[in-house]
Amino acid sequence: MITIRNTLEVLASLVLALAACEPAATSTNPDEALERIDSTATPSDSTTDAAAAGPVATAKPGAKVRDRDPEEEKKKLALSHQRSAEAQRMLAGGRFTEALDHSRQALKIHEQNVAAMLVMGEVYYKQKKFELVQAVTSTALAVDAKIRTPQESSHAHNLKGFAYAAMGNDNLATQAFRMAAEADDKNAAAWNNLGTRYMQAGDVATAKSCFTYALELDPRFAKAHVNLGAALRGESKWQDAEKSLLTALKLRPNYPEAYFNLGVLYLDADPYPGLETVPRLEKSIGFLTKYRDLAIADGPDGPGTATARSGPQVKPGPAPVSKARADDYIRVAKKGIDREQRRIDREKGRDPKKPGDAAKPGDAAKPADSATPADAGAVDAAAAPADGATKPAAPAKPGAV
Structure with a gap:
């Protein structure tokens, strides 16, 4: 039987593919004029741009989807979060290539690790790859809300806002920042x-x-x-x-x-x-x-x-x-x-x-x-x-x- 991946697996695969095709030598100095994204700034939007992140797989007639063991999923997600925490430390130290590598590894362990996606988004923002920022954050916002926290949603929208602003789209930037505030009203x-x-x-x-x-x-x-x-x-x-x-x-x-x-x-x-x-x-x-x-x-x-x-x-x-x-x-x-x-x-x-x-x-x-x-x-x-x-x-x- 052909195993059909769910939509998020496809989106995560796209993110990994996009990341893999980026040259490693494009990292920038962390002391540039651009400030580092506030880890507490987490804009969120209830509207997801899943279509922008890539194609969605559809199941063939009669195909069976394998059920996942909830306990096994928790273990995988916890292990993935350990790896994305390392990626965050790499990002904080301006080691962008390593941050991307650790984020990819985290997503290979569990494709719904929003924290790993946000690290990738921050790196792409620093590298002025604003379209990639939009793709990664759209994927992050497509993750099940039961897994994605309000803080992560807010952070994703915040990143979207800065990317839109850098691309000269002021209206969408304002909308994204508003969504960030609404997603986490204590931010x-x-x-x-x-x-x-x-x-x-x-x-x-x-x-x-x-x-x-x-x-x-x-x-x-x-x-x-x-x-x-x-x-x-x-x-x-x-x-x-x-x-x-x-x-x-x-x-x-x-x-x-x-x-x-x-x-x-x-x-x-x-x-x-x-x-x-x-x-x-x-x-x-x-x-x-x-x-x-x-x-x-x-x-x-x-x-x-x-x-x-x-x-x-x-x-x-x-x-x-x-x-x-x-x-x-x-x-x-x-x-x-x-x-x-x-x-x-x-x-x-x-x-x-x-x-x-x-x-x-x-x-x-x-x-x-x-x-x-x-x-x-x-x-x-x-x-x-x-x-x-x-x-x-x-x-x-x-x-x-």
């Missing part, structure tokens, strides 16, 4: 990631509610504090934004994105309660200088980087947070100080005024007029990302937070 990283998508779309109010809920779940989530600060800054709630950003620094000292957002906050906040123009701009320069000194490489830390200057100006895509951007803002702040000092001198009757010194109408209201507003967005990351993030600080990217 703070998933809610942070979802918030960064709304932040990028310019819906600051909804983004703020997502970040607030993420912080209710995890009050020590520094990335979400940065993202909430960015959202509050977008609403011109300067003091509330400052409080949130300073909280992030208490939780995570030397957090570059928090310093960047504080610098832009004092650049934008005209007026800031209790601060004259010159002291305000000097604070901006101080925070931006600190960010520049801490920044190791140009670019955002991933999807969800919390750097939006205001809601209506937010554009889709990663935030251009960089040392060069910080230098641009520092120059703007210094010009603002010079302009304010000349104004003070004129009022005191000691103005060594030169032709062309007078500020044009409206200049004082645009402290950052020479710099392009930073986009909201990378983990997180959420979120930007990161948390990617800024992952707002980034939906937490695969491995963000």
